[in-house]
Amino acid sequence: MTDETTETAGHDDARHAEKMAKKKAARDKIMATKTDEKGLVIVHTGKGKGKSSSAFGMIFRHIAHGKPSAVVQFIKGAMWTGERDLIEKHFSDICQFHTMGEGFTWETQDRARDVAAAGAAWEKAKELIRDERNSMVLLDEINIALRYDYLDINEVVEFLKNEKPYMTHVVLTGRNAKDELIEIADLVTEMELIKHPFRSGIKGQPGVEF
Numbered sequence: 001m002t003d004e005t006t007e008t009a010g011h012d013d014a015r016h017a018e019k020m021a022k023k024k025a026a027r028d029k030i031m032a033t034k035t036d037e038k039g040l041v042i043v044h045t046g047k048g049k050g051k052s053s054s055a056f057g058m059i060f061r062h063i064a065h066g067k068p069s070a071v072v073q074f075i076k077g078a079m080w081t082g083e084r085d086l087i088e089k090h091f092s093d094i095c096q097f098h099t100m101g102e103g104f105t106w107e108t109q110d111r112a113r114d115v116a117a118a119g120a121a122w123e124k125a126k127e128l129i130r131d132e133r134n135s136m137v138l139l140d141e142i143n144i145a146l147r148y149d150y151l152d153i154n155e156v157v158e159f160l161k162n163e164k165p166y167m168t169h170v171v172l173t174g175r176n177a178k179d180e181l182i183e184i185a186d187l188v189t190e191m192e193l194i195k196h197p198f199r200s201g202i203k204g205q206p207g208v209e210f
Contacts, residue, residue: 039168040186041160045143045177048191049209055138055171056083063091067135070096070128074121075141075174081210096134098124101141118150129164136169143174146181153178160184 042058044051062069071087076099087097100121102113121142128137145151157180164170172181182188204210 037167038186039164039166039170041164041184042169042171043143043177043181043185043188044171044173044191045175045182045188046191046193047175048193049196050191051173051175052083052140054189055140055173058169058171059083059087059095059136059138062136063087063095066094068094068133069136069138070134071098071138071140072121072125072128072142073099073101073140074118074145075101082207096128098128100124114145114148115150118145121145122151122156126159126163129159129168129170132165132168134168136171138171139173141174142172143177143181145174146178147174147176153180157181157184 042055044055056071059069059071071084073084084097084099087095098121100117102117122145125137125139125142128134142151142156146153146156160170161184172185177188198204
């Protein structure tokens, strides 16, 4: 390395350090104003993969912090999943897990049965959310139940607005989140589908899809 190259590299390093110092100062100033805490209504939606996976990541964070949490699965039925197996085997003392669905609607082919299952899941969800010992409650794939009108979106919204304890986080996953839900949510993430192996004939695999 020549002296000229060394000098140029040193100049670039100094400029980078100065730029990052300014960015840090600006970021620290912003962060100093963020002092409030509250239980969030969090929505994961969109056609892309990762909605439930991301939500379970937050459940596992709660478990890691020793914070009680709960999961209600609205659609998934008897199908085994890695998350459920891990939680029930090792963390059932701190995370309740309720699989209340009976599979996707095209599997049951019985609307009345689907409505009844969704209603039972919603009653369990309300019970868990009202229990202030639970720091987070995940309502996995509730958006699907809402999309097919198995549940009344107005009832769900009113409950989250008026009965959810102030410090309880509620996470709602599934495609096609209703506008009414998005409007009251504190955090909404839409997963965008760009590529999916299913289109290439690759089936769902353990550790990736379930």
